[in-house]
Amino acid sequence: MKKHLLILLSCLLAQVAMSQDVIVKINGEELKANVQEITTTDIIYLSADTTDTLNYSLAKTEVFMIRFANGTKEVFTENLPSETTNETTIVDPVMMYQKGRQDARLHYNGTGAMLGSAATVFLAGPVGPIIIGAVKPRARYNKALPAASLQDPNYVKGYEKQAHNRKIGKAAIGFGVGTGVGVLYLLLSVMSPGK
Template sequence: MKKYLLILLSCLLAQVAMAQDVIVKINGDELMARVREITTTDIIYLSADTTDTLSYKLAKTEVFMVRFANGTKEVFTENLPAETVAKAPIADPAYMYQKGRQDARSYYNGTGALLGSAASVFLAGPVGPIIIGAVKPRARYNKALPAVSLQDPNYVKGYEKQAHNRKIGKAALGFGLGTGVGVLYLIMSVISPGK
C-alpha cells in the first residue's frame, strides 16, 4: 500500500512541477514560463524550457495577458490600442433616456435634500429649501450607476431629469417638515412659557 501511495504522490508532484504559466504578448506570441512576480512595470518569470533559476524580466507594456497554471488569467487592457478596447454600444436614445429615469427612481433617494431642507428652514426660511431644490444632482457622482451607461448622454439626461424631480419633491417635503417642527416648537413655547 505504501508503495502505491508513494507512486501516486510522485505523479502528483511531477504534475505540479510541470504546471506552467503562459505569457501572451500583444503581438500574439506565447511564452511558457513560471511567473514569479508582477510589478507595476515588469513581469518577472522563470523560463519553463530550462531548469536554471535565472529570472527574466518582460515589460508589462509588451504583454496582453498572463494565463496562470491554475486556470486564472490577468489581462492588461491598458496595453491595448484604443481601437480595440470595448466601447459602450450605441443604444436607442429614447430607451437610454427612459433607462436613466428608471435608474434615478432606483438609485437616487434624495435624503440629503430632505434633511438639508428641513434644517435650512430654521436658518434661511423658505429660501434654503428653494436653493437646495434648484441644484440639479449629477449622475457622475452616483457610484451605483453602471459606468457604461454614464457614457451615453441620453441616459445621463434622463437620470438627471428624474433625480432633479425627486430632489425637488424631497426639498418640498423637508420644507414642510421643518416648518411643522418650527410651528410645533412655537406652540409648545407659548403654551408652557419658561417653567
C-alpha cells in the same frame, strides 16, 4: 586596487538604490515602487518615494502595466477594455433616456436633500430648501451607475432629470417637516407656563 574596488562597489550600490519599478495604473497614474510580489489579486510593493519599509498593496484590477527596473514589462491584459466596448454601437436614444430615468428611481434617494432642507428652514427660511432643490444632481457622482451608460448623453440626461424631480420632491418634504417642527416648537414655547 582597493580604491578602484571601492569606487566600483559604490557605483553598483548607487545603481541598485536608484533602480525602481514603475506601476502604471489604468487611469494613467504612475507609481514609483519596488514590487515585492504579484499575487492573483494584488500587487504588493514598497513605495520608492519614501524611506519607510511598509508594504503597500494595490488591486491588480487597477493596474495596466508594470515596468521593472531591469527594463522588462508586464502588461495585465485582463484589465484592458475588451474590443466589444471599443466598437461603435447604435443605441436607441429614447431607450437610453428611459433607462437613465429608471436607474435614477433605483439609485437616487434624495435623503440628503430632505434632511438638509429641514435643517435650513431654521437658518434661511424657505430660501434654503429652494436652493437645495434647484441644484441638479449629477450622474457622474453616483458610483452605483454603470460606467458604460454614463458615456451616453441620453442616459445621463434621463438620470439627471428624474433625480432632479425626486430631489425637488424631497426638498419640499424637508421644508414641510422643518416648518412643522418650527411651528410645533413655537406652540410649545408659547403654551408652556412662564417662570
